[in-house]
Amino acid sequence: DAGVIQSPRHEVTEMGQEVTLRCKPISGHNSLFWYRQTMMRGLELLIYFNNNVPIDDSGMPEDRFSAKMPNASFSTLKIQPSEPRDSAVYFCASSFRTGVGTDTQYFGPGTRLTVL
């Protein structure tokens, strides 16, 4: 089992540039989550999908952030334009939705984003 795969692992970009983070969930999982982790704000849920459909995007900071899940094996998180305050580690996680609220999440290795 390959686990959750994220790319790139590190991204350094300049303010104003577009950034795209990618995630491949574990095969067979039907829920996907995007988190952001910083020292100041901890681990924040940005958005999550069930069966490729966005369910809750209330954690998305602002319109500069967007996420898509075109199929069960791929998701992207895009930031456009990027700002220095977006610097963080972005995690993707996946789970199998049980329908009874006992889902266990499996996290990817994360993408460390630095916006200069």
Next chain:
Amino acid sequence: GQQVMQIPQYQHVQEGEDFTTYCNSSTTLSNIQWYKQRPGGHPVFLIQLVKSGEVKKQKRLTFQFGEAKKNSSLHITATQTTDVGTYFCAGHTGTASKLTFGTGTRLQVTL
């Protein structure tokens, strides 16, 4: 919105000492999960508790879910340097897939 707080934020212990982190939710949870994140790593699932008052053990780790299903604790007996990391509790409410993560407790263990 729902909040899950953990105390302490940080604890530094000598190897061999015990350690406890406490987790408190502003709302009743359907279950509680615990995750560990090593420095530079990603959160990894440790255990899930579902029943009110449930206690589970994993070697030197003891997990407890409160009677009211609003709080939980993780106790490590005789810490080792391999226990270093940040411990997060996380809870589901209802049947939703979404987990609300706690603020985390960072544990440092020195020889």
